[in-house]
Amino acid sequence: MSKQIERAGIPVVHACSIVPISKTVGANRIIPTIAIPHPFGDPNKSPKEEKEVRKALVKKALKALATPIDKQSVF
Amino acid sequence: MEHRYRVIHCLNQFFGGMGGEEKAYQPPQLFEGARGPGMLLENLFPNIQVAATLVVGDNYLADKTERALREILALLTPWYAAESADKPKFLLAGPAFNAGRYGIACGAICQMVQKEFSIPAVTAMYPQNPAVIEYKKNVFIVRAGKDVMDMEEALRNMAVLGIKQLNGEELDPDRDHYIPHGQRKNYFAEKTGASRAIDMLLRKLAGKQIHTECTMPLFDRVEPAPPVRDMASARLALVTSGGIVPRGNPDRIEAASASRFGTYSLNGLSRFSSETHQTAHGGYDPTFANDDPNRILPLDVVRELEAEGAFGSLHDSYYATVGNGTSVANADRYGFEIAKLLLADGVQAVILTST
Incomplete structure (x- = not known):
């Protein structure tokens, strides 16, 4: 899905926990996330801390989208 | 004769x-x-x-x-x-x-x-x-x-x-030189998978040639798209293969081998909650996602960042499917369809989340 959207000229950041799969499939901008069942969360943290971690990840994703790359990159 | x-x-x-x-x-x-x-x-x-x-x-x-x-x-x-x-x-x-x-x-x-x-x-x-x-x-x-x-x-x-x-003879892609159909066939092997794997590892360590029993499919590549120039004015969209759908899964997206994706409104939504949304994914423990769907698709913080001006605006819908044994061909098709919808709305950047 990432590739088809990117083929249309829109940059995509793939946020996922299994980076090797993302790499094999061919996403170009990849950000590793926390865990498979909760990529943007951490139930072991307090709700406040969890949200901070989530926000940091989304900020990282936005940064990746604004970064020029010439090959597959993990941020 | x-x-x-x-x-x-x-x-x-x-x-x-x-x-x-x-x-x-x-x-x-x-x-x-x-x-x-x-x-x-x-x-x-x-x-x-x-x-x-x-x-x-x-x-x-x-x-x-x-x-x-x-x-x-x-x-x-x-x-x-x-x-x-x-x-x-x-x-x-x-x-x-x-x-x-x-x-x-x-x-x-x-x-x-x-x-x-x-x-x-x-x-x-x-x-x-x-x-x-x-x-x-x-x-x-x-x-x-x-x-x-x-x-x-x-x-x-x-x-x-x-x-x-x-003549009804047994066929084999290697021996008979044809491109595998991609179907698995059951057969009785003399050794268990564990000992065959060890044999293979030993051959590999000895620098000998090995033949995998499970060939991975080949994937094609796409050139990286140019970056977003001005994030503060960019229109952003959210896509997920993590199966986040409105409660009740209105499109009945399958828990595995999904045959469709859903288009769901974000109008007036500041966050997902266990009352409004759930996961339809059958490939991971749904407990954490159902408790707080923002853990899969982070709408709550995306809205905060939108209000703070970290990016321009959020596309009115998000797109979701279940990435669990979903064929590459189907995923290609979903991506292609979603891209058309995004282009029509002038979306300039996408966050795609996977579990």
Whole structure:
């Protein structure tokens, strides 16, 4: 899905926990996330801390989208 | 008397001796006997006789596929549906080597003929021929070289594979030189998977060649898109393969091998909650996602960042499917459809989340 959207000229950041799969499939901008069942969360943290971690990840994703790359990159 | 195998052979206008690109719109025509590569086939296999040769122009079939196939069916029916004992028993098409249109013709004809007449049909192509992806699941495609240099070998393998099928023999993609259909077959092995894996590892450590029992599919690549120039004014969209859907899963997206994606409104939503949304994904423990769907698709913080001006605006819908054994072909299609919707709304950046 990432590739088809990117083929249309829109940059995509793939946020996922299994980076090797993302790499094999061919996403170009990849950000590793926390865990498979909760990529943007951490139930072991307090709700406040969890949200901070989530926000940091989304900020990282936005940064990746604004970064020029010439090959597959993990941020 | 030695058993004779009668076959119908399909060729394009070029190999059928009708002409080059100027004859590419040639409608299908049937000729008695062998033509071009069919003559080589008869020389290689004295027990094979080409009963007839079907010739069709590359463009005619690629442009008007349905019509061409109907016409081909009408031409072939009197032969394959005949009562005669020596009617042709199978069909060979090509080899098409790396020719795209020819490959599509060979694949489409083989697929139709085996379905309509329940007879074996075999073609041959270069593995990267674009028609391979389309037809390898249903059609026996012998691995051939890029061009006619490989004619003899490809014809041999096609004929042997066709005759083996006629005789009901056991087939194997490696031994019989065809592109695997991508189906798994159960069999009884002498050693367990664990000891076969150890054997393989030991061979690998010893620097010997190993053959995997589970070939990974090959994936294509796409050039990285240029970055977003001005994030503060950019329109952002959210997509997920993590299965976040409105409660009740209104589109009934399957928990595995999803056959669709959903388009869901974000209008007036500042965050997902366990009251409004859930996961439909069957490939991970849903507890954490159902407690707080923002853990899969982080809408709550995306809205905060939107308010803070970290990006321009959020697209009105998000798109979701379940990435759990979903075929690459289906995922490609979802991505393609979603891209069209995003372009129509001027979206400039996408966050795609996966579990």
